[in-house]
Amino acid sequence: MKKTLLSAALFAACVAASAQKITYVPYTDNPFLTGTTISENGRYLAGPDIEGRVFIYDKETGKLKMFQSPSLDDENAGIEAWADIRSVTNDGVGYGDVDAKSAKFDFATGKYNYLLDESVEDYSLVHYATADGKFNCGVTYNDAYIQHPYVMKDGKMSYLPELTDEWTGYETNGFIANGANKDGSVIMGSVIDNFASYPLIVWTQNRDGQTYSVSQLSKRFFDGSIDLDGVQPYDIFNGAAISSNGKWIAVSYHKKMVDADSEDANLIGRYNVETDVFDTLTCPNASADLAYFATSVADDGTILGMAQEGMSSRNAVICKAGETEFKNLSAVYPTITDFSAMETNGFLQANSITPDGRYIVGYGYKDYDDENYCYATWCLDTQTEATGVEGVADASKQSKVVASYTVDGKKLNRPTMRNELVINRFANGKVKKMVK
Template sequence: MKKTLLSIAAITVSLSAAVAQNGITELPDADHNGLTITAMSPNAKFVAGSNASTFGGFIFDLENDKIVNFDVNPSSDDDVDVDLQIKAIANNGLAVGWNGPASTFDFSTQKCTTYGATDQYLFNGISPSGGYIVGARYDGTQTEGTPCIFHDGTPRDLPLPSNSFLGYESAGAAALSVADNGTISGYFVDDMATRPATTWALLNDGATFFPYPVSRPYFAATAQSAKPYAMFSCDQTTMSPNGKWLIINYEKYLGDSGSLISTARYNLQTDEVEFFTPNDDDERFAEVGAEVYGFGISDDGTVVGFYGGAYGPRVGFIWKAGESDIQRLATAFPGATRLADYDEGYFNTPCAISADGRYIAGFAYISPEDQDEDEYYLSWVLDTQDPDAAGSATAVAPIVVKDKDKVAKIKALYSLDGARRNTLSKGINILRMSDGKSLKKLVK
């Protein structure tokens, strides 16, 4: 089944153009609808994400200050809440995600096109040129899906390695991102219900894919393994547009003392991995927590994401190519003073970086000092080459975690990568509370 939906809201020029200040451009949102960026095209022309007010989605053309809004797909079953999420966007403005069924969102035609039935497919990633779409297929009997690739609108299952090769019994898999050269990243579900990272390589015939679980040499597949790292979840892996680098978010078990949650940078050409290991005694983590999550990676291996905790507070960071340590974004670019403001709002989430590493995009939660003003979300884009963003070498003020004496209520639901949700969904859900804090809820 294939159905095309035309958004009620046609393409429009923004009422007020996006204005850059000290390297930061905030998306125009005078009514505080809550535009939250979840993806940026590798060429940094387009950003896309969710609209908190309408529960719909949007694509914004940064070059021309134009926006296309996409409405939630009306469901024939009033008891079914349709979930709209945009997961990735190509250089031509074609985005993928789901709107009930798996969907594409086209900036040029202003159309959302759905594929199959609800829960039949998921679209997770699209190649920079828009030629490949990857995701998963579900046949109604699987808890986990079968990884697949869509080329010219035709789905094709990706091959599954044997359990003996994997070293564990696989319960399913999904593809998450894809490069123009056909390299695909994703994960398999092992016998501990974790998600070790894997890739698929396109062979010389241009049609056959070979699965290669890159995490196998490093991460434990069973509780009895002697390997130093045990992967709790890596379903947030992201690949660089050129197919060279992979972000792997991992959890290392520390026995009775708990676990360490952080990110790793994997070089797919050399099979070398760099782990960032946070130290609880580090003053950067003293106020906010030591969990580290990477969400975007450029062609040279520069990573952006947040540290603190999945449930907040979140502080934006950059892990530059060739360096062993992460750096707070507000410290790396002190002239872009709004970055420090975003960090103080508990939920600063850098989620994408352009292929050349120049632009970083994300969203933040703003809590005005004036208690009569409403709190709201906004989306931002940082130009790292803007000379005003570099500022001076003076230190940025430390994070101040505010204690709001309020009865907390749930204001919004998000996936771990920041996509807005209407209801609790399978996996990790972030509950944004009215007191500015967030809670993490796992739905199996």
């Protein structure tokens, strides 16, 4: 019998975490958590669930906090509202929105509050906040849905400059501030054009430390003309993510269809802001049916992305720094057998990578019972020495072996064989590879 995604009515079964290099956000009580972001220090994971709430998870303490949207609060019963978190700070404060109003969610207090005065605009969205929470950026908009990009520094809001239609070369319907570097001096954004392709623009801070200048980085790449008769090679050139050091922008792009033999595929490239050089990357088997989209980029230029087939099937991919071809996450980290299982189930997505490239967060379809999948949010530590085994050190315990595992992470329930490579976990949390 073919499995399906777990329905909202089924919450009962208990699911065990995989004893490997990945950490799972507990999902026994809520199997609909979709982790989308991670703090720069790798401690906090955050994101929405599929029922309008948001969560923040502290890996250090193992505590999970849910923030109810107003539609689920007793005081606001019947009011339809959804929440989202797009960024989380190093001290566990999430930035996003509640019912299309910019908000921040405090893990310490378990409460949220709105960021902007309601007199500014009818609606607003926070798209990014720095690790210290001193800077955030996003958009405000009204009922006409014309969006205006803003920044907030130390609680003070200001709008970013916008380009004219004459300069862009096509009709614009607003602008978006999507992300920034670690201090907000370089901001990545998009033009809202008539074709919803969101061409890349960048704001850079001026010498006064307060104002910004805007640069249309997509101008020599993106053809915004109605007939696509411009000299630019792409009809999509969208900035998907910017690195914390401001050097790299992961770009999702699409070549113009100039004739029937043109390649019809969404692809990913790497833009170097410092050198103004754009490099295309190899996306295996890309086609009209298999589209590639970037999701995050580390300070060394490592790019995360997804290969999407049709409307639902997704597979996580990665192109490491110095490389030019995307590979399946399961192939780069073969000891994480859960990645292969999620691929088989039809959904594995990697959403965010820390600036140092150590931690990756995402979610996928995990077996819940014999008939259902659930969403499972995971965090991969790419530098853990404990291949396939995870533990927390406790110096108060004696260093005796408490469990042994095979190299693919399966717990051994039999005596080890001669010359067999195993991984021993000790009572103090340390692990060692050993040949018996």
